[in-house]
C-alpha cells in the first residue's frame with residue numbers, strides 16, 4: 001500500500017526515527033513530526049540526534065528520495081492516512097508510566113486530520129491505555145476522526161533496523177478488524193506470525209515480554225551468586241541451561257545486570273500495574289532487587305582488592321547501557337561511577353561510541369571530576385584497577401598483555417565476564433568477574 005501517507009509522532013526519538021526511516025524506505029510518503037524543533041532542524045539536514053547502526057544511511061536516503069520529511073508543525077499531518085505514535089512514556093518516581101505525551105499526540109492527530117485516520121500506538125503503554133484514550137476521543141467528540149490500534153514495538157537499541165526488518169512477531173491490538181488488517185498490511189514479512197488481538201492483550205504482550213527478559217537476567221545473576229559461594233562457572237551453567245530449547249540461550253548472560261530506558265522502567269511499571277489492580281508481584285520485585293544489587297557487587301569487589309577507594313585511580317570501560325549505542329538513559333554505569341567518585345576514587349572512562357563531546361553538560365554537576373580516554377589502553381595508563389561495565393565487542397579484542405603493561409596495578413573487575421579467569425591468571429592479572437566461582441581445572445581450560 002505504498003500510496004498511503006503516514007505520520008510518525010515522536011520522530012526525533014529512537015523508536016520514531018527508525019519507524020519513520022523504515023516506512024519511507026518501504027515507499028510510504030512519511031512525515032516525521034517532533035516537538036523538539038532543534039532535533040527537527042538537524043533531522044531535516046540528515047543529522048541524527050543519537051547513534052544507531054545503519055539508521056543515518058536510511059534517513060539520508062529517505063530525505064533524498066523526498067519520501068521522508070521532518071516537521072515541527074502539526075498541521076503538516078492533516079492529510080495523513082495513518083499516524084504512528086512513538087512518543088516517550090517516562091517513568092514517574094512511583095514507577096507508574098507517564099502517558100501524557102501519548103495522549104497529547106493522539107488528540108493532536110485527531111484534531112488535525114481532515115479524514116478518518118488509524119492511530120497506531122507504538123509506545124509502550126500500560127494495559128488499558130488504548131481503551132482509555134479511545135474513550136477520551138469519544139468524550140472530546142473526536143471518535144469519528146480516528147480509530148486506535150495498539151502495535152507495540154520490539155526494537156532493541158543497537159540492532160533496531162535489523163529488528164524492524166526481521167521481527168519475531170507482529171502484535172496488533174484493535175477493536176476494529178479492518179483497522180488491524182490495514183496495519184498488518186503496512187509491513188508484515190511473510191512467515192512472521194501476526195497476532196491480532198484486543199488492545200489489552202497487545203499492551204500486555206509488550207510488558208510481559210520485556211519483563212520476562214529482565215527475569216531471565218536476574219535469575220541467572222542469582223545463580224551466579226551461588227556459583228561464587230559454592231563453586232561453578234556461571235558461563236558454563238548458562239550454556240548448559242540455555243541449550244534446553246524450552247529455555248533458550250539468550251538473555252542468560254550474567255553480569256552487572258540490565259539497564260537502559262526499557263527493561264527496568266517496564267519492570268517497575270508492571271509492578272505498579274499489578275499494585276493498581278490490587279495484586280502483589282513479589283517475583284518482579286525480587287528481579288528488581290537482584291538487579292540493583294549487581295551494581296553494588298562490582299564496587300564491593302573493587303574494595304575487596306583495593307581496600308579504601310579514596311585516592312585510587314580507576315579506569316572504567318563502557319558508559320552506554322549496552323554495546324552499539326550512545327544511550328545514557330538509565331544506564332547502570334552512572335550509578336556505579338557515582339559510587340566510585342563519592343568514595344573518593346579518580347575515574348577515567350572510555351566508551352567506543354560516546355566521547356567527551358557528546359557527554360551531556362548537565363552530567364558535570366554529578367560527575368565534575370570525570371576524565372576521558374580515547375582508548376582502553378589510555379584509560380588504563382597508571383591506574384590501580386580497571387572496571388568493565390559494558391560488553392562492547394572492542395573490549396573482547398583488547399590486547400591483554402598491552403593492557404597489563406598500562407595498569408599500575410594489574411586488577412580487572414569485569415561486570416560483563418568478557419574474559420576467562422584462566423587466561424588472566426596465566427598473564428598475572430587479578431581478575432574478578434561475576435559468578436566465576438571456585439574454578440576447577442576443566443573450567444579454566446575453556
Ligand code: UGA
Pocket residue numbers: 124153154155156157158210213217250251252253254255256257258259260261262263321322
Ligand atoms: C529491550 C528489549 O530487548 C526489546 O525487545 C524492546 O523492544 C526494547 O527493550 C523496548 O522496549 O523498546 P533494549 O533495552 O534496547 O531492548 O536492550 P536489551 O538488549 O534488552 O538489553 C537491556 C539490558 O540487559 C542491557 O543493559 C544489557 O546489557 C542487559 N543484558 C542483556 C544482560 O545483562 N544480560 C543478557 O543476557 C542480556
